[in-house]
Amino acid sequence: MTSPSAIQELVNRVRSGDPRALARAISLVENHGAHSTEVLKHLFPFSGRATLIGMTGAPGAGKSTLVDQMAREYRKQRKTIGIIAVDPTSPFSGGAILGDRIRMQAHYADPGIYIRSMATRGSLGGLASTTADVATVIDASGRDLVMIETVGVGQDEVDIVGLADVTVVVLVPGMGDDVQTIKAGIMEIADVFVINKADRDGAERVEREIRAMQSLSVRSDSWVPPIVKTVATEGSGISDVVSAIEQYREYLIEGSAGDHRRVANWRKRITEMLRDALFRRVVVDYLGDGEADRLAAEVAEHKRDPYSLVEQIVGELGKHP
């Protein structure tokens, strides 16, 4: 695919909802393939219509089951869905791919649900940035909702789900403080809390802990994140989660909080994209592999200090701005 007309054709097919074109465009974007930027430039004007829902929580919290059940619920409302399952821990677990296959089977027959999994490995640029680009492609394909699901509770996950319009944090009773501790960081990103496996002992305690934390939390808006209890395996509480998300979305539309959030998210994304683009320009194009190796060897032998070296390279680049 080298010609502008081939790119335009792919873009048109993605917009028409063709799942094979969608898969191809996503692969292109995910692998930062040739013309991925061109494809994104063409699709971007058609994005921004879908609601992006970020879902995160500790491993074992039952997020995948919850996402599945929510997808079913949305399908009852005749909404079309894209699901991006991101696994930042995959160098160790390879979990996303497995989860993808298992769930692919369940939804195989329904073209209204498109599932895609992503792993850290092989992702050039930031994982959050790539996930956002993939969400843009699915968004532009005309899906009503894009659900972004992450495995784990680290900074990567915060970055990824932070780019969504609505962030759902999934907790479960009885996982102990070591795995899931509800600290300040989680309060800042959660718009909706879900206590899954709420039929287990300790659900009330988790709720009390969230409430206690909320009284200390400093949100930039006036929203008080609701707490919804579910038993995803039995399908109970799912419609409450969907309603809570819808309420927050309405809250965003009514006030200016939604605009602020989108601008803040875009600022983060643009700066991240700039970081990557500058890096490629300087390290890949300007410096090149051979020179980078030669300089690294000099530093390793302590013939040069890396701090002065970096200042020098950046200085040279910007001499005539």
Added chain:
Amino acid sequence: MTSPSAIQELVNRVRSGDPRALARAISLVENHGAHSTEVLKHLFPFSGRATLIGMTGAPGAGKSTLVDQMAREYRKQRKTIGIIAVDPTSPFSGGAILGDRIRMQAHYADPGIYIRSMATRGSLGGLASTTADVATVIDASGRDLVMIETVGVGQDEVDIVGLADVTVVVLVPGMGDDVQTIKAGIMEIADVFVINKADRDGAERVEREIRAMQSLSVRSDSWVPPIVKTVATEGSGISDVVSAIEQYREYLIEGSAGDHRRVANWRKRITEMLRDALFRRVVVDYLGDGEADRLAAEVAEHKRDPYSLVEQIVGELGKHP
């Protein structure tokens, strides 16, 4: 501290091993404070003498206890030690600080052990990059060993422990595949495997799994990572871990593998530093806060696509290179 003589004095005091100067220099570096680069430039020539040992593994594997026991063992050999406890998951757990306090108490009386904990939060630039800088400071202070301990098993941890001379991966029996799965990624970074809590059922199974994986692994050198069994809480197997690390270090010194590794690590670090420096130059200095917000708002309103915008900014910067 603004004058060159004040920086020189801090550098001299760090080199003399003054723990308060060390703490101050590390804080400066960790927070990317004013003159942090100057301090690093001055300390760098005195670094490169300590052995950097990276320790990682799943949460609950008993890494902290193991690190403590290893520190005691090294102290018996009259070696001085710096320990950096890094917790990339800290927006959720805040674990590093707690661990620091607990262990600080145990070692308080021994000036031969310096302990420092780091969390993701507030760390500008990459966490791995900052950790490496902190290791450089401790190294330059004349410590024989710097142990870098991470909590968790994600990409952050791989990046952090990957910068060490020797990487130790700690596993435990019976944690199940979900938490700890021994996949290809772990094989590539481990120079020494430790099976901690080896008195538990399943230790043999973990060992068999590592051996099976090793037969499939592709290391760039000829080293076969040894597997050491420990019960850290009882202090058993600790001297075997220390010996295994020493063996690998000797292997590195004898052959060219150590040089290759240091050059590869430095190349990674330099490119990461360049990425951050370029970002600061363009987004902070050149673009500025107001302009960045204005552009983000235009993108959020879909008046502009971010992909063309980034190309344009990078293009302008490099027009006269």
